[in-house]
Amino acid sequence: MRVSDASVNSDLAARIGAQRSRLGVLQERLASGKRINRPSDDPAGADAVLRLRTSQNEIEGFGRSAKAANQRLTATDDALQSYEPILERIRSLVTQGLTDTTTQDAKNALATELDSLRGRILNIANSKNGEEYLFGGTRQNAPPFDPVTAVPAATPTGAQYVQIEPGANAIATGVTAETVFGDSSSTIFADLAAAAQALRGTGDPVADRATLQNTNSRLIVYTGLTNVVHAKVGAGLNTTESAQDKLKSDFLSLNERASSIEDADFAATALDLTQTERSLDATLQVAGRQHRSLLDFLS
Amino acid sequence: MSINFSAFEIGRRALNAASYGVTVTGQNISNVNTPGYSRQYVQLADAAGTNISGFAIGNGVTVQGVQAFRDRFIESRINTETGVAGRLSAQRDTLSPVETALQGTDNGGLQNALNSYFGAFRDLDANPNSTALRSIVAQRGANLASSFNSTRGQLGQIQRGADEQVRDTVDQVNGLSSQIAQLNSRIKGADAIGENDSALRDQRGQLINQISELTGARSTENSDGTVTLTIGEGRALVSGDQAATLRATSTPPLGLSTITIDDQPATFDEGRLRGLQNAITETGSQIDNLDSLAASVVDRVNTLHSSGTDQDGNAGTNFFAVPAGGQPVTAANISLNPAISGNPRLVVASSLNQPGQSGTVAGQIAGLLTDPGSTVGTRTGSFSSIYGSFVAEAGEQVSSANNNLETQAAIIAQATTQRDAVSGVSLDEEAINLLQYQKAYDAAARFIKIADEMTQTILSLAQ
Numbered sequence: 001m002r003v004s005d006a007s008v009n010s011d012l013a014a015r016i017g018a019q020r021s022r023l024g025v026l027q028e029r030l031a032s033g034k035r036i037n038r039p040s041d042d043p044a045g046a047d048a049v050l051r052l053r054t055s056q057n058e059i060e061g062f063g064r065s066a067k068a069a070n071q072r073l074t075a076t077d078d079a080l081q082s083y084e085p086i087l088e089r090i091r092s093l094v095t096q097g098l099t100d101t102t103t104q105d106a107k108n109a110l111a112t113e114l115d116s117l118r119g120r121i122l123n124i125a126n127s128k129n130g131e132e133y134l135f136g137g138t139r140q141n142a143p144p145f146d147p148v149t150a151v152p153a154a155t156p157t158g159a160q161y162v163q164i165e166p167g168a169n170a171i172a173t174g175v176t177a178e179t180v181f182g183d184s185s186s187t188i189f190a191d192l193a194a195a196a197q198a199l200r201g202t203g204d205p206v207a208d209r210a211t212l213q214n215t216n217s218r219l220i221v222y223t224g225l226t227n228v229v230h231a232k233v234g235a236g237l238n239t240t241e242s243a244q245d246k247l248k249s250d251f252l253s254l255n256e257r258a259s260s261i262e263d264a265d266f267a268a269t270a271l272d273l274t275q276t277e278r279s280l281d282a283t284l285q286v287a288g289r290q291h292r293s294l295l296d297f298l299s
Numbered sequence: 300m301s302i303n304f305s306a307f308e309i310g311r312r313a314l315n316a317a318s319y320g321v322t323v324t325g326q327n328i329s330n331v332n333t334p335g336y337s338r339q340y341v342q343l344a345d346a347a348g349t350n351i352s353g354f355a356i357g358n359g360v361t362v363q364g365v366q367a368f369r370d371r372f373i374e375s376r377i378n379t380e381t382g383v384a385g386r387l388s389a390q391r392d393t394l395s396p397v398e399t400a401l402q403g404t405d406n407g408g409l410q411n412a413l414n415s416y417f418g419a420f421r422d423l424d425a426n427p428n429s430t431a432l433r434s435i436v437a438q439r440g441a442n443l444a445s446s447f448n449s450t451r452g453q454l455g456q457i458q459r460g461a462d463e464q465v466r467d468t469v470d471q472v473n474g475l476s477s478q479i480a481q482l483n484s485r486i487k488g489a490d491a492i493g494e495n496d497s498a499l500r501d502q503r504g505q506l507i508n509q510i511s512e513l514t515g516a517r518s519t520e521n522s523d524g525t526v527t528l529t530i531g532e533g534r535a536l537v538s539g540d541q542a543a544t545l546r547a548t549s550t551p552p553l554g555l556s557t558i559t560i561d562d563q564p565a566t567f568d569e570g571r572l573r574g575l576q577n578a579i580t581e582t583g584s585q586i587d588n589l590d591s592l593a594a595s596v597v598d599r600v601n602t603l604h605s606s607g608t609d610q611d612g613n614a615g616t617n618f619f620a621v622p623a624g625g626q627p628v629t630a631a632n633i634s635l636n637p638a639i640s641g642n643p644r645l646v647v648a649s650s651l652n653q654p655g656q657s658g659t660v661a662g663q664i665a666g667l668l669t670d671p672g673s674t675v676g677t678r679t680g681s682f683s684s685i686y687g688s689f690v691a692e693a694g695e696q697v698s699s700a701n702n703n704l705e706t707q708a709a710i711i712a713q714a715t716t717q718r719d720a721v722s723g724v725s726l727d728e729e730a731i732n733l734l735q736y737q738k739a740y741d742a743a744a745r746f747i748k749i750a751d752e753m754t755q756t757i758l759s760l761a762q
Binding site: 001002003004005006007009010011014038039040041042043044046047050051053054055057058060061062064065068069131132138140141158160161162163164166170173293294295298 | 331332338395398399401402410414415417418421422424425426427428429612649651657658659662665666668669683684686687688690691692693694695696697698701708712715716719720721722723724725726727728730731733734
């Protein structure tokens with residue numbers, strides 16, 4: 001085959017161009033650390049990475065939800081923990097009040113303590129977690145119980161639910177005051193008010209005794225309610241904690257998958273870069289060498 | 300024996316042939332780097348003999364003409380392949396900004412806007428009473444709308460840019476085709492009187508190569524030396540000394556150009572024009588994709604959003620504005636409901652018909668991003684995966700154009716090497732030719748000198 005001067009030159013130029021563009025690609029990969037810098041570098045891979053990143057985003061969102069739920073459940077747990085000893089104390093006060101040897105003065109003192117404990121329970125029931133009533137559930141426009149009269153709020157309420165894992169059912173992030181501090185028949189505040197009144201004496205000792213006995217049995221009901229609710233909150237805390245762990249590990253594994261698709265193999269790329277540089281050097285050397293023709297030898 | 304002066308004539312012809320040879324060699328050497336130059340050679344033939352005393356003795360050499368080494372088939376193959384490369388590089392150059400626009404950056408772009416918008420609803424799901432989170436949802440919603448607007452704007456600009464190029468290219472093609480038509484007529488004239496038209500042919504070859512790159516035109520050489528160029532559907536672009544006129548006219552609704560050839564619709568099989576047309580169509584379909592995605596997002600979000608209640612327990616409104624007069628929502632007109640941007644408390648999180656909140660609706664809206672039940676145009680899937688498929692599609696277009704272009708470059712390089720093997724100048728060869736013609740010239744001069752001496756000898760006898 002005839003080799004003309006023009007084709008030697010254009011061939012060299014094309015080779016140098018190709019090696020330079022290869023160098024550019026490799027340098028970009030090394031600089032960004034990524035094998036896929038634009039979708040056309042690997043359309044299927046880019047699509048996969050995009051999906052993984054969306055899943056990661058979603059998991060981060062659920063992670064924030066789980067954290068918020070966990071925080072709210074922890075606050076509920078704390079509130080219940082301070083509520084339980086008060087219930088205990090009230091039960092012993094009522095028992096003392098039922099004892100025949102207790103004098104009226106002592107009963108009055110018991111009634112005063114009962115009133116103050118009732119006030120503390122009302123504070124707990126109306127306590128706030130940030131902007132929200134901790135036991136308000138979905139009703140947040142009014143405190144669960146009127147701060148003065150302790151009358152339950154009129155608007156019906158329900159537990160707040162939040163989804164904390166992709167595809168999973170939403171979990172309750174707290175309990176409503178109605179399920180802790182009362183039931184269909186009465187509230188703890190009404191019962192305690194009646195008990196305090198009975199301790200102070202209404203003039204009918206038989207009825208007062210019956211009231212206190214009723215209070216005693218109601219207190220057992222409230223303790224039972226609290227235990228049930230506390231167990232639910234504990235279970236919720238477990239769920240949110242394990243969900244957070246799972247979300248974290250899911251996030252990491254998604255990260256790993258995305259990275260295995262889009263990240264450049266550093267060693268291989270660096271090696272490739274060195275090789276390309278070397279072959280470019282060689283090509284340049286060949287190009288730089290004076291191409292001699294017969295004319296050079298004719299003097 | 301008589302004095303024979305025919306030796307001088309033979310010598311003169313030999314000198315003439317050698318100096319022709321040197322000149323043509325010089326011409327070849329000086330055009331060693333001229334693109335499209337075909338090397339030339341002197342066609343020599345021995346002159347027919349004269350019958351002297353029964354012997355036919357030759358009359359030396361005659362120069363029959365100067366010819367170029369040319370392979371029409373390789374040249375037409377190069378033109379065809381150049382047309383393909385023209386299409387591919389126009390597609391790649393136009394579509395690579397499309398993929399960049401769709402891909403966005405690490406922190407910007409539509410994908411991120413989608414993620415953070417639906418992510419904000421996820422946060423609202425966990426804290427349905429928060430006004431601050433509602434403001435964030437509203438902001439992210441506005442950001443999503445403006446990302447749709449700007450991405451679509453970029454695609455529109457790319458489309459209009461490509462259309463500008465179509466118009467420029469049409470002008471170039473018209474210039475080239477009229478030049479080729481002129482060259483056709485000059486070559487025809489030169490051929491008729493047997494003139495050396497190699498330079499004209501080289502020039503025409505270059506122009507045909509250029510016009511092939513632009514239009515993918517096919518060339519056929521006719522017996523009179525003219526070349527006929529045809530584009531898609533066999534319409535003649537150049538025929539003899541006639542050049543057809545391409546015209547780009549704006550066509551509604553987008554004002555993109557339609558190309559006509561002598562007022563008939565023109566189609567191109569290959570070439571930059573075809574590539575630009577393909578890229579415009581592809582960009583148009585990506586714009587349609589974005590429009591359908593925007594419409595679907597608005598539809599699904601609005602349906603859920605207006606099913607719930609806002610922070611004050613009032614019935615929810617549309618989250619995104621719905622254009623008046625039943626106009627469809629597009630990526631260009633998608634916008635936040637102005638009432639919501641004015642009052643974030645109108646953002647819906649709850650399904651309860653009362654003040655106070657559950658996050659049900661917010662959670663449902665957040666779930667839309669990955670809910671596989673969305674329909675966008677003809678695609679079904681989640682918003683996220685559908686958008687991913689747009690990006691992958693744009694990437695695939697560029698990547699396949701890139702790969703094909705590499706292959707095409709190799710094919711053209713190979714064909715060009717083949718062409719150069721026939722038509723290219725080799726300085727070594729020319730050096731040998733130069734030596735050869737120089738020696739021939741020397742020998743002819745010596746021959747004349749000897750003939751002269753012989754004549755002198757004869758003439759001196761007469762003194």
